[in-house]
């Protein structure tokens with residue numbers, strides 16, 4: 459059984475529990491939260507989606523005691539385009555409370571980074587202040603993917619549709635997903651290969667598609683490579699969570715987009 463299989467198995471149990479509880483009221487937004495579908499095109503530098511990641515299956519503990527609000531405030535004040543909050547408790551040690559707390563304090567788009575297999579999770583993510591949810595193509599059937607995608611869009615949420623191979627990219631394009639995340643990490647083996655972004659980005663035919671290169675981004679050169687491959691943003695977790703000088707690290711990763719090849 460792969461780690462993704464184990465995570466999905468756990469999510470099925472969580473969904474059963476969620477269905478027994480009332481959905482919390484939707485958080486009032488702190489301000490006007492822009493949609494990344496609109497703001498990630500035509501920016502002067504590569505957008506960074508900065509992640510709050512306490513731990514992970516591949517790396518174990520990263521920063522279990524992070525103050526998510528302090529971290530998010532630092533991310534926002536240093537110009538990241540969006541913040542990803544890992545809300546999974548069992549494998550990543552995050553929580554919906556982390557997302558809820560962050561959403562009260564920052565007004566950048568917030569990605570609820572979890573493993574969505576059911577509409578009820580989308581209701582909870584929205585209630586906790588998410589403006590974007592993640593749909594991992596490998597985690598659900600293509601018919602469920604379409605249902606969840608449509609449901610999230612109907613709720614006024616952006617959807618980051620995540621792929622890791624050719625078949626998943628074809629599924630995302632069939633869905634007409636406007637934001638596609640290419641995960642450089644193989645969720646079955648944990649192997650990270652930054653060339654995955656280039657290989658899959660070359661399949662994309664719609665120039666309006668927002669491409670996000672995810673995982674394993676450590677240096678300015680890594681971001682430049684993603685930009686050269688047509689990505690308009692990078693999703694960065696561990697590198698930012700472990701940064702000694704966060705403003706400096708963010709600034710280094712904000713590569714100018716001039717000359718970015720279009721898809």
Ligand SMILES: O=C(O)c1ccccc1NCC(=O)[C@H](O)[C@H](O)COP(=O)(O)O
Nearest residue numbers: 514515516645672673674675694695696
């Ligand atoms: O990070 C993991 O070990 C992992 C394992 C299984 C499923 C998902 C996993 N990570 C989620 C992510 O997509 C990353 O947190 C995100 O792309 C940031 O990656 P990084 O910059 O390498 O921390």
